[in-house]
Amino acid sequence: MSSQLKSADKKHFQTLLMKAVDAELNPDEQTEFDKFVSKDADCRNEWQQMKKLKEVTKNMNFKSLPTEVWDNYWVNVYNRLERGLAWILFSIGAIILLTYSGFKAVESIIADPQLAGILKAAILMLIGGSVILLVSVVREKLFTQKSDPYKEVQR
Amino acid sequence: MSYGLAIVNPTLTENRMVPAVDEGTLILRCQAGEKQAYGELVNKYMKRAYYTALGLIGSPEAAMDLSQEAFIRAYRAIKRLDADKKFFTWYYRILKNLCLNHLRDRARHARPFSEVGETTLLKMSDQGEDASRQVEQEETREIVWDAINSLKPQEREIIILKDFQEHSYIEISELLDCPMGTVMSRLYNARQALKVKLEKVLK
The missing domain is CATH 1.10.1740.10 (RNA polymerase sigma factor, region 2, helix turn helix motif)
Structure with a gap:
């Protein structure tokens, strides 16, 4: 970009340049742009380079997917939506059942007169340790999610 | 795939x-x-x-x-x-x-x-070209795609929206939730960055 252009002119030329590259100039802007390009060699040079760049990117397209992929797209979304609900219900049910069975298991261990005290203590420590580990992992996950720097990106 | x-x-x-x-x-x-x-x-x-x-x-x-x-x-x-x-x-x-x-x-x-295997995703408009031309285009394609991928996410995003998805400036402004002026300057900066990376191809 020409050092002869003032900062405001540079900014204006950049805007016109983008519009020119994307063929979005109106007649007045076109006249203005032509003036820049005819008067300033650096502007002219940049215009040539941007045109080449546009040529290169214009010729690049993603390959299309087979029609059946699109035919099944909504079905897949629908199935995943439905399964999401199923997983929530399954998880709630599983948590309730596991908590209840855990409680019953602990209750029966404590109530069992034949089981040695040291074994009861070991089993309880094992269960207690597992619960603390689980809570710790869940808490860490929640904390990571809360402090995720990308979480609120341009919402 | x-x-x-x-x-x-x-x-x-x-x-x-x-x-x-x-x-x-x-x-x-x-x-x-x-x-x-x-x-x-x-x-x-x-x-x-x-x-x-x-x-x-x-x-x-x-x-x-x-x-x-x-x-x-x-x-x-x-x-x-x-x-x-x-x-x-x-x-x-x-x-x-x-x-x-x-x-x-x-x-x-x-x-x-x-x-990540993304190099198989794009193809230049090479219909009707001979084999050597296609190889050359394939090489260019890979260079260009690598250059696009090496841009910052924000730069890549605006290039994809404008040059691949062909959104208008107004649409991009709505999608990115920013004024048109910002769209233009971000697009200019992204294209500048891409131009530098593609210096050899553009010569």
């Missing part, structure tokens, strides 16, 4: 921004729990969603997964969407966040862009 060789611009095969009235009705029907109405919205925007995600993250499998996941999240939150607003603009922010999270996770697992 093979995706066929036909050259199309996916964005031109589907509807552009849907008139607000029709879309508003669909959104209201979705908010009333009508999944069929949501299916219509998904069918309208699925291609644009997939190809946008593909441009942002480069992996076809992940792009398919994330574009569908974004539709699922959008459906769950659709009651919060103002029926007067454009669905895709709102959906795009969900999709973009998912893509950024995906990129961040991929960076954590040290999988650079060039190892």
Whole structure:
């Protein structure tokens, strides 16, 4: 970009340049742009380079997917939506059942007169340790999610 | 994974921004729990969603997964969407966040862009060209795609939206939720960055 252009002119030329590259100039802007390009060699040079760049990117397209992929797209979304609900219900049910069975298991261990005290203590420590580990992992996950720097990106 | 060789611009095969009235009705029907109405919205925007995600993250499998996941999240939150607003603009922010999270996770697992298999995704418009010309174009294609992938996510995003998805400046301004002037300057900076990376190709 020409050092002869003032900062405001540079900014204006950049805007016109983008519009020119994307063929979005109106007649007045076109006249203005032509003036820049005819008067300033650096502007002219940049215009040539941007045109080449546009040529290169214009010729690049993603390959299309087979029609059946699109035919099944909504079905897949629908199935995943439905399964999401199923997983929530399954998880709630599983948590309730596991908590209840855990409680019953602990209750029966404590109530069992034949089981040695040291074994009861070991089993309880094992269960207690597992619960603390689980809570710790869940808490860490929640904390990571809360402090995720990308979480609120341009919402 | 093979995706066929036909050259199309996916964005031109589907509807552009849907008139607000029709879309508003669909959104209201979705908010009333009508999944069929949501299916219509998904069918309208699925291609644009997939190809946008593909441009942002480069992996076809992940792009398919994330574009569908974004539709699922959008459906769950659709009651919060103002029926007067454009669905895709709102959906795009969900999709973009998912893509950024995906990129961040991929960076954590040290999988650079060039190892994700995205190089099989693009093809130059080479119909009717001879073999040597095609090889040359294939090389150029890879250089260009690598250059695009090496841009910052924000720069890559605006190049994808403008040059691949062919959105107008107004549409980009809505999608990125920023003024037109910012769109123009971001596009200029992104193209400048790309131009520097493609210096040899452009000579």
